[in-house]
Amino acid sequence: MGRACPPCLFGKPPMSLAHVILGLLQQQERTGYDLKTECFDDCISHLWPADQAQIYRTLDKLESQGWITCTVEIQHDRPNRKVYRITEAGEAELTHWLQTHHPLPVLRESSLVQLYFAAQLPDEAIVYLLEQELEARQEKLAQCETIEALSLSNPTASREQKLHRLVLDLVKQREQTYLDWLEKAIRAMHMLRDRNNS
């Protein structure tokens, strides 16, 4: 008899955080705390920000699926560490997931909805909205550049680093597209105002 696929909830496509964690644990073994502080906050906050609570709960699920295992490291001066490692089943699952196409995520931007319904607002209010959005997008681009400096500064471009670079390029370009559009829109609103005031 064939080996049963243990609670193999090869279920629905999502489960993305679980697979991000598998990817990170394939690099090396880590604790939940490591994942949060070294990985999610420092390296992939531009890709997949994750909440501490959700990381811990997802580790539990991954363990009960058999995709990772856990070893407790007793510490006396500090809280014990639960070190997680990926299993063979976990690696197989990751390799499979990495090659599976997923539907595009839905992006809902309240700022675009605001603009869509802004006809009743005075021009100045619209410009103010656009300027606040511009500021937020500038800050986001700056965050991307922080990550760039932290994790892509050294020149030894391994295959892995080339891919990280490719991803970061897109994220930065996406922000630049917003910035260009916002500046164009703000200029257009100002020109409208100047024309009406002359």
Next chain:
Amino acid sequence: MGRACPPCLFGKPPMSLAHVILGLLQQQERTGYDLKTECFDDCISHLWPADQAQIYRTLDKLESQGWITCTVEIQHDRPNRKVYRITEAGEAELTHWLQTHHPLPVLRESSLVQLYFAAQLPDEAIVYLLEQELEARQEKLAQCETIEALSLSNPTASREQKLHRLVLDLVKQREQTYLDWLEKAIRAMHMLRDRNNS
């Protein structure tokens, strides 16, 4: 004594779907069915796609907040219609919300995570991933153009239509940014392969 703000859960920022619906009801009175079929599916699916169940439940919440009212239109050959209209309180809330800046939404793209962890995959598998993503993005751009044709075809550019155009321009440009990046990345992968095969 001042008028009490009735269950005025002026709560947390989100509630975005509620405000989208307020915006749509300010244009004209509508039923849940109208909102779903005429608005969310035909006009703003690129901005804020919404599930039928969520629309109906949000209408209930808006009504109990006092931001909309409901009148039942009895029909005999078809199910009755619950027609919703925005109230003065609702208009005030909408105007306030339209001018309030909200934090940028978080965008999580599994395809970018896949690429980030793709170093272990062969080049062909990576190209295949990129090509599938390209196809999906092309389709999304086509959807934007359908909406463009449906709702922005006539030439009388009202203030409202100029804003709708501005929003659609961004959404299309965003997709174009993905397409450009994907084509560049696919070319880069092919060049890598050709170099290694020569």
Next chain:
DNA sequence: TGTTAGTATATGATTAATCATATATAAGAT
């Protein structure tokens, strides 16, 4: 004749994500 599509509203279940909070110890700062 049975099936599907259109009109219309409603509920149940589940997932992903966020926020708040709890516990516990040590080191460093005010």
Next chain:
DNA sequence: ATCTTATATATGATTAATCATATACTAACA
């Protein structure tokens, strides 16, 4: 002497969104 920060894990509560399904009548289609 007190407060904060770092290390480390855990649970409760809530929201936004999605999916499935239920009901009920009409009309067109095969």
